[in-house]
Amino acid sequence: MARRFAIRQDAARNRAAILEAATALFDREGVEGVSMDDIAEAAGVGKGTVFRRFGDRTALIEAVLEPRVRELREAVETGPPPLGPGGTVPAYVDALFDFVWRNRPLIRALEHRGPYAYYANDASQFWIAELARRLEGVDTDYLAHAVLTALRADVIDYLISARGMTRDRIRAGVQLLAAAR
Amino acid sequence: MARRFAIRQDAARNRAAILEAATALFDREGVEGVSMDDIAEAAGVGKGTVFRRFGDRTALIEAVLEPRVRELREAVETGPPPLGPGGTVPAYVDALFDFVWRNRPLIRALEHRGPYAYYANDASQFWIAELARRLEGVDTDYLAHAVLTALRADVIDYLISARGMTRDRIRAGVQLLAAAR
DNA sequence: GGTTAATTCGGACCAGCAGTCCGCTTCACC
DNA sequence: GGTGAAGCGGACTGCTGGTCCGAATTAACC
Numbered sequence: 001m002a003r004r005f006a007i008r009q010d011a012a013r014n015r016a017a018i019l020e021a022a023t024a025l026f027d028r029e030g031v032e033g034v035s036m037d038d039i040a041e042a043a044g045v046g047k048g049t050v051f052r053r054f055g056d057r058t059a060l061i062e063a064v065l066e067p068r069v070r071e072l073r074e075a076v077e078t079g080p081p082p083l084g085p086g087g088t089v090p091a092y093v094d095a096l097f098d099f100v101w102r103n104r105p106l107i108r109a110l111e112h113r114g115p116y117a118y119y120a121n122d123a124s125q126f127w128i129a130e131l132a133r134r135l136e137g138v139d140t141d142y143l144a145h146a147v148l149t150a151l152r153a154d155v156i157d158y159l160i161s162a163r164g165m166t167r168d169r170i171r172a173g174v175q176l177l178a179a180a181r
Numbered sequence: 182m183a184r185r186f187a188i189r190q191d192a193a194r195n196r197a198a199i200l201e202a203a204t205a206l207f208d209r210e211g212v213e214g215v216s217m218d219d220i221a222e223a224a225g226v227g228k229g230t231v232f233r234r235f236g237d238r239t240a241l242i243e244a245v246l247e248p249r250v251r252e253l254r255e256a257v258e259t260g261p262p263p264l265g266p267g268g269t270v271p272a273y274v275d276a277l278f279d280f281v282w283r284n285r286p287l288i289r290a291l292e293h294r295g296p297y298a299y300y301a302n303d304a305s306q307f308w309i310a311e312l313a314r315r316l317e318g319v320d321t322d323y324l325a326h327a328v329l330t331a332l333r334a335d336v337i338d339y340l341i342s343a344r345g346m347t348r349d350r351i352r353a354g355v356q357l358l359a360a361a362r
Numbered sequence: 363g364g365t366t367a368a369t370t371c372g373g374a375c376c377a378g379c380a381g382t383c384c385g386c387t388t389c390a391c392c
Numbered sequence: 393g394g395t396g397a398a399g400c401g402g403a404c405t406g407c408t409g410g411t412c413c414g415a416a417t418t419a420a421c422c
Binding site: 112115116119120137138139141142143145146149150152154155157158159162163165169170172173174176177179180181 | 297301318319320322324326327331335336339340350353355
């Protein structure tokens, strides 16, 4: 009977290979254009392994996004103001906007999965809670949700590509919402 | 060579049967729980007929929703104030909220299809344009989109069922957004 | 009523994909 | 090395939206 505390080397190697392949493929072909088979093949691994390592497609997408989430989250939790603790609302909202902007494809894919995929997400929970904490007004909890909703990647994409709005215009609009009271 | 201007009787009959079956099934089983085969069977019709009559699933869902859309749209376009022309913003926003509230399942299903299904929709275009017309402030066009986004059925469902907010609280929150400037 | 061509019907069929299953292989601890 | 837990891979399943085409129906015209 062997108790194991370390992850097996092959498992770790495969996990990294899958993550790397998925990141590259998502970036190159767009998230929706890449199937789990594609990823398995690109990683030189069986499909079963992909599911064993990550559980399901949603979790894999989240795993690809995770490093970028963590970066922002650390800046917000322990960085210097105006983004860190005690920082201003506009700085925080802008940072969230830029985060969504940079990661639109992955976030959109996430939004598209499961009923409440966009909010249920750990990261989103954190963004919302922190936003509610910083906001002022009548119902900051509702307002925080509304602002995060306005920051949905599909919304931003739509305003840009179908309505011809500029990035800065949307940014300003979101700031306006965050200042509602 | 026979030129035909009238819709064939059987076609019209089948169309009605499909619409009726779909409405009932969506209502009873939830939209996502009903496949096109289910609908065809319930309507006593082949699947090919369903697709011939409606094109695709999205169009069928829209067709089921259409009568309810038209009702509100007529009230807004030609009814008496405060909902009709020249009416107030709060009345209009409340009416939209109630519309979404009553038709959450169908609207959610629509939101879930295609990239911009929620906005691309004829009805939504109208709601947004009309809202932008009635609003006041810096960027009424952006704000109108933001308010409609806050009225997404999945958002409202989430706030209710996962965050325990009440219907009235959300309603008040949306009104707050609409008053931002 | 009969003819005829356009229209419609229906359900077998197809394609694509997330996720499962299980016999076989590999790892790592003793 | 021996051993058994952990991992592997890829064939397989289940489900669904959408297509296809030979057969059946309809209605304009005679």
